[in-house]
Amino acid sequence: MTGLNIVVGVAGGIAAYKACHLVRFFTERGHSVTVVPTESALKFVGAATFEALSGNPVSTSVFDAVDQVQHVRVGQAADLVVIAPATADLMARMAAGRADDLLTATCLVATCPVVVAPAMHTEMWWNPATQDNVATLRRRAITVLEPAHGRLTGTDSGPGRLLEPGQIGEAALAVYAGAQIPRDLEGRKVLITAGGTQENLDPVRFIGNRSSGRQGFALAEIAAHRGAKVTVVAANTDDLPNPAGGTVVHRVLSARDMADKVGEVAGEQDVIIMAAAVADVRPAHQAAVKLKKRCRFAGSGAAGIGGKPRYSGGPDRDSVHRDLGEKPSDCGVCCGNRRRRCNTPGPCGGETSAQGLRSADVQRSGCRQSVRPGHKLWVDGVS
Numbered sequence: 001m002t003g004l005n006i007v008v009g010v011a012g013g014i015a016a017y018k019a020c021h022l023v024r025f026f027t028e029r030g031h032s033v034t035v036v037p038t039e040s041a042l043k044f045v046g047a048a049t050f051e052a053l054s055g056n057p058v059s060t061s062v063f064d065a066v067d068q069v070q071h072v073r074v075g076q077a078a079d080l081v082v083i084a085p086a087t088a089d090l091m092a093r094m095a096a097g098r099a100d101d102l103l104t105a106t107c108l109v110a111t112c113p114v115v116v117a118p119a120m121h122t123e124m125w126w127n128p129a130t131q132d133n134v135a136t137l138r139r140r141a142i143t144v145l146e147p148a149h150g151r152l153t154g155t156d157s158g159p160g161r162l163l164e165p166g167q168i169g170e171a172a173l174a175v176y177a178g179a180q181i182p183r184d185l186e187g188r189k190v191l192i193t194a195g196g197t198q199e200n201l202d203p204v205r206f207i208g209n210r211s212s213g214r215q216g217f218a219l220a221e222i223a224a225h226r227g228a229k230v231t232v233v234a235a236n237t238d239d240l241p242n243p244a245g246g247t248v249v250h251r252v253l254s255a256r257d258m259a260d261k262v263g264e265v266a267g268e269q270d271v272i273i274m275a276a277a278v279a280d281v282r283p284a285h286q287a288a289v290k291l292k293k294r295c296r297f298a299g300s301g302a303a304g305i306g307g308k309p310r311y312s313g314g315p316d317r318d319s320v321h322r323d324l325g326e327k328p329s330d331c332g333v334c335c336g337n338r339r340r341r342c343n344t345p346g347p348c349g350g351e352t353s354a355q356g357l358r359s360a361d362v363q364r365s366g367c368r369q370s371v372r373p374g375h376k377l378w379v380d381g382v383s
Contacts, residue, residue: 002030004176007074007110009083009103010050011090012040013162014153015119020045021165022084023053029173034074036060036103038090062105071102075109082172083107085119085162086144088130094142095133115143115172122158138183143175146224146245164241167221186227191269192220193262193276195235197255202287211277213237219273220247231269233261235276255279 006026010019019035026033035050035058047058062071075081083090083103090103094116099105107114116137124130125147134144145168150161163171175181194216198208217240220230224245232249235258242249250265252258255278266272 004031004079005077006031006033006172007078007081007106008033008035008054009081009086009090009106010035010037010041010045011083011085011087011103012038012043013085013087013119014044015085015162016041016044018162018165019084020049020053022082022168023050025165025169027054032056034078036074036106038101038103060102062099062102064102071099071105072109074102075106076111078106078110078112080112080172080176081107081110081114082117082168083115084117084165084168086116087118088120088124088127088133091116091118091130091133091137091144095136113143113172113175115145115168115175117145117163117168118147118160119162120147120160121152122156122160125160143171143181145171148242148244149247150242159245163244167241167244171225181222181225183227185223188228188270189231189268190220190223190228190271190273191231191233191262191265192216192223192273193233193235193258194220195237196277197235197253197258197279199254199279199282200286201283202289202291204290207279207281207283208236209277209279211236213240213276216273216275217243219275221245223271228271231265233258233265233276235278255282 004026008019008023008026010016016037019037019041023033023035033054034056035054037045037047037050037058037060039060042060050058059065059070064070093100093104094107097108099108118125118134120130137144145163147159148161148163148167149157149159151157152160162168171181195213196209196211198206200206213234213236216232216234217237220232220243224230224243224247228245230243230245230247232243232247233252234249235252235254250261252261258276258278262272
């Protein structure tokens with residue numbers, strides 16, 4: 001999808017600076033952008049900035065370029081109109097059908113999809129007048145996105161924060177492509193889990209996965225735009241912006257933390273979507289201090305040249321066993337530089353090596369001699 005004529009409307013608010021990133025979002029995808037700010041918007045970001053980023057002239061008045069009938073031409077030529085930020089004042093003027101500046105005139109003329117991203121303080125957003133205006137715009141097939149929940153201009157936080165430019169841009173292009181965002185989840189409560197849990201081995205190391213949390217956050221955003229009250233229980237995620245709407249995000253670390261938090265809030269939910277990537281195992285014991293690394297192996301894991309484990313540094317085998325309070329034995333769990341017999345029969349069949357122990361749970365190890373309580377477990381050369 002390239003080559004669209006996109007009008008980016010900008011109202012006067014501190015979030016106007018994000019419109020610069022939105023313009024770049026569209027131009028980098030091959031679209032032609034015309035920025036139509038209000039007079040108030042130019043007190044936050046200058047016209048020269050918008051002209052440089054868009055490559056097109058910037059105008060605010062219906063009396064500019066009268067010979068080209070600009071107050072009509074801009075809206076007629078648009079394939080998509082995106083207004084970000086949209087203040088309470090601008091939405092009130094749009095709902096009233098006013099055309100007292102170039103932006104509101106463009107909105108009246110445009111027959112293409114119009115997407116509005118509000119930004120204002122929480123009290124202004126929840127004011128009945130604003131909510132009535134939003135409902136009016138939506139009734140007229142204008143897509144009004146839910147604002148984000150987060151830090152606002154002052155010290156307060158809450159719903160009313162402008163969505164991030166990428167969120168606005170993706171939603172706007174989806175609307176242009178025909179995506180419908182019905183308000184069919186009004187009054188519903190939705191709980192979504194997201195991200196990957198981390199199970200600590202010690203204060204430094206953990207068992208985890210590369211889950212980004214994007215799927216869970218995307219589900220939360222769509223649910224919020226469809227009118228749901230969304231709660232997200234998130235483990236480790238990429239640096240993602242908070243989903244739209246008054247979405248509440250609870251941060252957790254481990255699978256047990258997630259289970260506890262979900263248990264707290266699950267009873268009041270209408271829908272629960274479990275999109276988190278929960279770790280498959282957890283250590284039987286979590287060390288209070290960082291476990292020391294005793295042995296190192298060359299190659300990938302314990303495999304060295306030719307697939308044979310090769311010792312590449314660290315203390316010698318006998319000193320390792322002395323540190324464990326043992327007599328040097330023929331067990332290859334710690335040293336792994338060659339396969340040796342284990343003196344204690346067990347599920348390992350009496351023979352083991354560094355490659356043979358891959359579980360983080362010492363209770364699942366086949367060799368009881370080298371991993372009995374009080375001993376340390378080496379997995380692929382990392383303690």
